[in-house]
Amino acid sequence: MATPEEKLAELGLTVPDVVPPVAAYVPAVRSGERVYTSGQLPMRDGALITTGKVGGTVSPEDAYDCARQCALNAIAAIRSMAGDLSQVRIVKVVAFIASTPDFTGQPGVANGASELFAEVFGDAGVHARSAVGVPVLPLDAPVEVEVIAEIGGVG
Template identity: 40%
Template sequence: MSSQPPGETVSARLSRLGYALPEQASGKERYVPYRRDGSTIHISGQLPYVDGALPAQGHLGRDVDIPQAQESARLAALNVLGVAASAAGGLEHVRLVQMLVFVASTPDFGDQSRVADAASSFLLKVLGENGEHARTAIGVAALPRNSPIEIQMICTVA
């Protein structure tokens, strides 16, 4: 884990890293962005949208290279944080439990974990020890909107 200035808030850390929480979209889909059960929050899969657009599309091993996919993973993780902050009443209250990273990839691509590592590292830098999590990274045939990455998360209110 990277060193963090003493007393630095999670929001300040996020800003220092060059990111801001995205605006939360109004629920147009037929599901909710999260479901809270007591202190546990289940966050629906988030794509790496930036201002309503996907910065990369397609499959790893064919259309998208690892650096592009790693940035997409960080962006999807940022979108997860936006939902989590909304559900928990702020980033300071979010503690990650488990992350599931879906990577659209060709059958011969085997570096899904390298892509997911970018999201894990980002979350640890932002949340510190509250960003520690169990994780699964799996390759899939396709994702919504031809996104290369989708991230689903379970977290708690710390």
């Protein structure tokens, strides 16, 4: 069975460096067997991959890609606490989507994160989830994702 890192490599992805905080918080905290991530923005190489509102200047497809990048950044934050990704189970995902008032496709955008977790972790990546439309996010990001993971909950 392939490890999460091997599955990422099959997808042409690697775990990035943990994104540094943009304010007074840490990227993740471990409490017992749980890791709680801070909200992860769609940062790549130190910058947001896009800005704006979904349903406005950001397409649902681009927002899906943003949610996927947020999930990859969450994986980095989780690994910084857990060490070994093969011991990780994704328990809960909350996706915040900065969107226009008439946009109602938040669940499809959040699938960018959810589908990546399932691809990388298999059954241990299937999780409970909320997808919430909001008026604005930090730095004008279109998507922010936070995760609760369990360490040692696989198997």
